[in-house]
Amino acid sequence: MSAKRMHIDRDRLYTDLQYRFDYVSQFIGFTEVDQELIHRSASVVSGLVPTIVDAVYDRLSNYDATWSHFAQDQDGMQIKQTAERGGYNGSQVSIESEVIKFRKVMLTKYLKKLVTSEWNLSYLKYLDWVGHIHTTTPLKRSNINVEYIHCNALFGYLSSVVLGALAKVTEWDADTRDGIIGAYNRFFWLQNDLFSRYYVKDQVLTDKEKAAVAAEKKEKEDEMRRRLRMESMLNAAVGLAAGSILATVGFKYLARG
Incomplete structure (x- = not known):
């Protein structure tokens, strides 16, 4: 020794x-x-x-x-x-x-x-x-x-x-x-x-690696938020379209009555 x-x-x-x-x-x-x-x-x-x-x-x-x-x-x-x-x-x-x-x-x-x-x-x-x-x-x-x-x-x-x-x-x-x-x-x-x-x-981890990991995590979170916003906008658009269709059908039905 x-x-x-x-x-x-x-x-x-x-x-x-x-x-x-x-x-x-x-x-x-x-x-x-x-x-x-x-x-x-x-x-x-x-x-x-x-x-x-x-x-x-x-x-x-x-x-x-x-x-x-x-x-x-x-x-x-x-x-x-x-x-x-x-x-x-x-x-x-x-x-x-x-x-x-x-x-x-x-x-x-x-x-x-x-x-x-x-x-x-x-x-x-x-x-x-x-x-x-x-x-x-x-x-x-x-x-x-x-x-x-x-x-x-x-x-x-x-x-x-x-x-x-x-x-x-x-x-x-x-x-x-x-x-x-x-x-x-x-x-x-x-x-x-x-x-x-x-x-x-x-x-x-080095300071650079910690920063890179944090940046990568933020990028994934931002991407998830973008997807959720797109899905929300799409759902809203579908809802408006469906509402418009139902309104049109209802109007025609009432007109016939």
Whole structure:
């Protein structure tokens, strides 16, 4: 047991990106040495990227629950949908579809950034954006909304593919290879956390999120009031029309009498 227990500010874990990243990094042992090892792997990993990307999308294509997301309009691409709303259906999207080619390019860029980017706040914000863009939150409305179970499963598979490929590399000595594999393993846990932070709130919201939730609630209430007003106006119009008809019929009846 360490001589001095480190204090962690619980609220800052949910409101301060750098603070959260530093805490999780320290906890799992992701250090500057790991960052250097990932950069050191660039020359080898860059050559593995196409194989890794193909493996990921082949796996995604095996399940309608994951593949159906590519049948939806994507940020940066508009896709004509033929699937019924609410169902798992991605049959109109093939592995050769433009949307899959587009997504493969994005994953390729992501992996290349990993081995070349400086570990600064700008890159950290990019990793956080990768997590945020896939989720539905009060602060973001986009067409890419993936349930966390699929994101978690994908990271498990992606890490196994990458670590398996690294384990076969012969350009490094055993210690270097083990160090690089460990660095990537810890990185994937860090990235997974930057996904989960948008799904698992643990009852802590930032001021912006609180404001967004309040605004969304007000918008729904305003919409309900508009509907009630329209229904009231419609009922009134129907009542007037019915009254007019009855009056006309009554007048004719009295005239006949």
